[in-house]
Amino acid sequence: MVAGSRDGRMAGAVALVTGGASGIGRATVRRLCEDGAAVVAGDINAAAGAVLLEELTDAGFGQQVAVTGLDVAAEGSVAAAVAATVERFGRLDCLVNNAGIGGAFGPLTEIEVEDWDHTLGVLLRGPFLGLKHAVRVMRAQGTGGSVVNVASVAGWSGGDGPQAYSAAKAGVINLTRSAAVELAPHRIRVNAVCPGPILTPLVHRGREDAMRDRLARLQPWPEHGRPEHVADAIAFLASGEAAFVTGQALAVDGGLSAAGPNTAAAIETNAGGIGLVGVNHGTTGRASLVRRRVEEDRP
Ligand SMILES: NC(=O)c1ccc[n+]([C@@H]2O[C@H](COP(=O)([O-])OP(=O)(O)OC[C@H]3O[C@@H](n4cnc5c(N)ncnc54)[C@H](O)[C@@H]3O)[C@@H](O)[C@H]2O)c1
Structure with missing residues (x-):
C-alpha cells in the first residue's frame, strides 16, 4: 500500500486518466491515488496539469502521479500518452476515457461541419483511440485490465445536451458494450459512467455559486452532483471490486434518469x-x- 492511500484497493495498479486536470478527471486522479494506484493525468491544458501536479505533490502523492500533454482526438498524441505512462510507471492496468468539451451547439441547420467533427473527434474518437492504444498494452501484459468511459445521461435522451454532444455520448455507451464483448476473453473490462449535471468548470463556467442551487433542483436527490461522486463510481468500476461487471453504463445522477420527465x-x-x-x-x-x-x- 502506498503512503496516504485510502484502502489500497488499487495498490500496484497503473492508470491513465484523460482530461485529468479538471473537474471529474481531476477528482478521479486524486481518488485513484488515494486508492493506491500510480496515475498519469493526460490533458490538453498544460497550465491546469501543472496546478494538479503541484496540488497532489503537496498532498503527498508526488511519487504516484505524473502529468502528460495529450490531445485525445489525435492518434499520435494518445499513443504517446500511453507510452509515457508505461515508461514512467512500467505498465498500464486502467484507462479512464474522461476528456470532454461541450462542443458544437445551435440549430442543426446552422452547425458547421468542422465543429460537429471536432466534437465527435474529442468525445467519440477520443475514447476509441484510448481503447485502441491502451488495450494493446494490456493485452501484451496478459494480466487483464479495466477501462472506464465517461459518457453522460445526455447519451440516453434528447434533452440533456447539444445534438453532437448527445450523439457522441450515445456512441460512447454503445462503444462500451461492443468493446466489453470483444475484450472479455482477454479479461479486460469496459464500463461507462453516465453523470447527470455535475458542478464542474464545464458546467458552471466560472459561475459556481449561481449554478449550485440550480443544479440541486434538477434531480430527486436534494444536493447537487460533485466531481467526487463520479470519481467514486469510476474508482469502483476500475477496481477489482467490479471484477464481474463489464459492458455496463452506470448512471451517477442523483436519480435524474430514474425520475424521467415527470x-x-x-x-x-x-x-x-x-x-x-x-x-x-x-x-x-x-x-x-x-x-x-x-x-x-x-x-
Ligand atoms: N460536468 C457534467 O455535468 C458532466 C455530465 C455528464 C458527463 N460529463 C463528462 O465528464 C467528462 C469530464 O467533464 P468535466 O465536467 O469534468 O469537464 P472539465 O471541463 O472540468 O474537464 C474536462 C477536461 O478535459 C480536458 N480536455 C478537453 N479536451 C481535451 C482533449 N482534446 N484532449 C485532452 N484533454 C482534453 C480539459 O482541458 C479539461 O481539463 C466529459 O467527458 C464530460 O462530457 C460531464
Whole structure:
C-alpha cells in the first residue's frame, strides 16, 4: 500500500486518466491515488496539469502521479500518452476515457461541419483511440485490465445536451458494450459512467455559486452532483471490486434518469402529489377510493 492511500484497493495498479486536470478527471486522479494506484493525468491544458501536479505533490502523492500533454482526438498524441505512462510507471492496468468539451451547439441547420467533427473527434474518437492504444498494452501484459468511459445521461435522451454532444455520448455507451464483448476473453473490462449535471468548470463556467442551487433542483436527490461522486463510481468500476461487471453504463445522477420527465405532475394524473391517497380503478366501472393523506405522510 502506498503512503496516504485510502484502502489500497488499487495498490500496484497503473492508470491513465484523460482530461485529468479538471473537474471529474481531476477528482478521479486524486481518488485513484488515494486508492493506491500510480496515475498519469493526460490533458490538453498544460497550465491546469501543472496546478494538479503541484496540488497532489503537496498532498503527498508526488511519487504516484505524473502529468502528460495529450490531445485525445489525435492518434499520435494518445499513443504517446500511453507510452509515457508505461515508461514512467512500467505498465498500464486502467484507462479512464474522461476528456470532454461541450462542443458544437445551435440549430442543426446552422452547425458547421468542422465543429460537429471536432466534437465527435474529442468525445467519440477520443475514447476509441484510448481503447485502441491502451488495450494493446494490456493485452501484451496478459494480466487483464479495466477501462472506464465517461459518457453522460445526455447519451440516453434528447434533452440533456447539444445534438453532437448527445450523439457522441450515445456512441460512447454503445462503444462500451461492443468493446466489453470483444475484450472479455482477454479479461479486460469496459464500463461507462453516465453523470447527470455535475458542478464542474464545464458546467458552471466560472459561475459556481449561481449554478449550485440550480443544479440541486434538477434531480430527486436534494444536493447537487460533485466531481467526487463520479470519481467514486469510476474508482469502483476500475477496481477489482467490479471484477464481474463489464459492458455496463452506470448512471451517477442523483436519480435524474430514474425520475424521467415527470409527466404525471405535468398532466396532473398523480393525485398523490396533491395530498390524496387511494386506488384508481380507471375506466373499469368500479369507483375509485380516495382519502386525504394524513399530515404525517406528507414529505
Ligand atoms: N460536468 C457534467 O455535468 C458532466 C455530465 C455528464 C458527463 N460529463 C463528462 O465528464 C467528462 C469530464 O467533464 P468535466 O465536467 O469534468 O469537464 P472539465 O471541463 O472540468 O474537464 C474536462 C477536461 O478535459 C480536458 N480536455 C478537453 N479536451 C481535451 C482533449 N482534446 N484532449 C485532452 N484533454 C482534453 C480539459 O482541458 C479539461 O481539463 C466529459 O467527458 C464530460 O462530457 C460531464
